[in-house]
Amino acid sequence: MKRIASVMAMQARDRGTWFVIPSFALGAVFGLAWCIVLIHDLLMGGINGTFAPGLATFFIFVLVGGINTLTGTFPFAVGFGTLRRDYLLGTLAVAGAVCAAWAILLTLLSFIEANVINNWGVGLHFFHLPFFSDGAPLRQFCWMSDTQCAQADPHYVGGISPLGQLWFSFVFLLFMCVLGLLLGSIYQRFGRLGEYAFFGIAFLLLSILLLVSTYWSWWGAIFGWLAQQTAAGLVSWLVPLIAIGALASYALFRKATV
Amino acid sequence: MSTVVEVRQLTKSYGGVTAVDQVSFAIEADKIYGLLGRNGAGKTTIMRILTAQEFATGGDLRVFGEAPYENSRVLSQICFVKDSQKYPKSYRMIDVLEQAALFFPHWDREYAFALIEDFRLPLYRRMSALSRGMLSAAGSIVGLASRAPLTIFDEPYLGLDAVARSLFYDHMLEDYTEHPRTVLLSTHLIDEVSRLLEYILVIDQGRLLLDVEAEALRGRAFAVVGPAATVDTFTAGKDVLVRQLLGGLVSATVMGTAEDRKRAQELGLEVVPVSLQQLIVHLTTAPLARKAVEVP
Helix, strand or coil: CCHHHEEEHHHCCHHHHHHHHHHHHHHHHHHHHHHHHHHHHHHHHCCEECCCHHHHHHHHHHHHHHHHHHHHHHHHHCCCCCCEEEHHHHHHHHHHHHHHHHHHHHHHHHHHHHHHCCCHHHHHHCCCCCCEEHHHHHHHHHCCHHHHHHCCCCCCCCCEEEHHHHHHHHHHHHHCCCCHHHHHHHHHHHHHHHHHHHHHHHHHHHHHHCCCCCCCHHHHHHHHHHHHHHHHHHHCHHHHHHHHHHHHHHHCCCCCCC | CCEEEEEEEEEEEECCCCEEEEEEEEECCCCCEEEECCCCCCHHHHHHHCCCCCCEECCCCEEECCCCCCCCCHHEEEEECCCCCCCCCCCHHCCCHHHHHHHHHCCHHHHHHHHHHCCCCCCEHHHHHHHHHHHHHHHHHHHHHCCCCCCEEECCCCCHHHHHHHHHHHHHHHHHCCCEEEEEEEECCHHHHCCCCEEEEEEEECCEEEEEEHHHHHHEEEEEEEEHHHHHHHCCCEEEEEEEECCCCCEEEEECHHHHHHHHCCCEEEECCHHHHHHHHHHHCHHHHCCCCCCC
8 A cells, every 4th residue: 555655646746747738728718718718709799609629638648648658758767677567557546637637627617617607708608518418418417307417516517517516527538547557567568569450440440440330331320329318428438448548558568578 | 594585486578588587586674686687687666666656477575475466564664766667747846855855754865965065966856857867867866775675676776976976885885784674786897896785686587596695706706817727627516607608718707615726826817806796797698598597
């Protein structure tokens, strides 16, 4: 336990990767979107609702953070005698805590956007997005009626579901982070060639899937199914993928040299 | 006397290259061992295998009586300082010291900070901004302050100036006297560290050439200089490490006893001492491609 705590301390010491860089990225993208929407409003005369997909940038930063964490701390920790298993557990614990903290912050900002400072005064939809933040996810995810939702979640107002968004943000952030750790592990184990091979194979599999879907006309069924899903429900499919990603990462760096 | 490291028939090959070839040796507790050899001889590979950072292709390996891989009882007692040690990008010296305190159970915080003063390292500068010499000093500090029962230094002096090197040697000797521990040190600067070393392992092209007490080695090798005929008479049946022509004279480096020296002097040959470094150079010079030298 003490050894896992040492790994957690090592990860927590790297505030740059976990908090500072994502904060700056989020702040910069939000600031930019806000300015653009403001100029747009001034030119068009009056506030129009504008949806900015800037939040996607933030998720990419979390992915890159995962890669940097592994390639930065794994050789350091194992070089100084840390067990690979302890490294995995300590790193996952910190990643989980950090993703939870970010998910809470994103949900809070979404709530503020929808209820406190209405669309940041300029009609910008940045954190509170339809499908990701609206009431449907909680209802369908929890199989509850509107009234039941309101009872279960005190913040459930007018179709906004902080609980649903919290779940969505947390799972998706953790997924990106673990995907980053996995990519970092591939690099640690097989180097640059391993990365190329991974992306090559992933691209190939995806192409085959697309081809097969077209050949057997699965698209109608796929889109039909997707249309019925909610963001929180969809994102739940990532939970087993997160577990697989973490195990695959461990399987790779179990025998990686440093 | 307890054995800290026991290696039998250790082999590591990458594709067609054999980096470590059936190496066997043992390291006793509370002694300073020198692992000597040329670049690419396999020194670092052996050290990395001992610490489970690299995996052997064959052979048997016991550290503190157990296999080191994923074994906290073994790994928590080792500190391995290598020149390629990586640090997280955002880490400063102070972060490394604080983290090392968590990684190494025997860590001495005060000693670490005293060493920082002596080596004049900036505590708050990022590791990525340190010079080669400063990084080496940082590694040496971690190694010394870890007080790990088995401390392994892989060429700890790279880029260090003469003052810092002698600081390192002095600190190591002093700390070793106060807190006995097993030290395995690889180096090229053999003469500089020869006073520290108690045992010497010489490795060349992946094979162990020598495994001997330093004192025994120092006493046994010497060179004789004189006319070719006399030198050849003297060296007949002896283990000649190197034979060189010096004008009309011949110089031969041999392994022998004190009596052999006396005999050489009686024959009118000049007896010249051979430093440890010269001896290692002779042993590991390619054209000779020697087999292991027998030294009791």
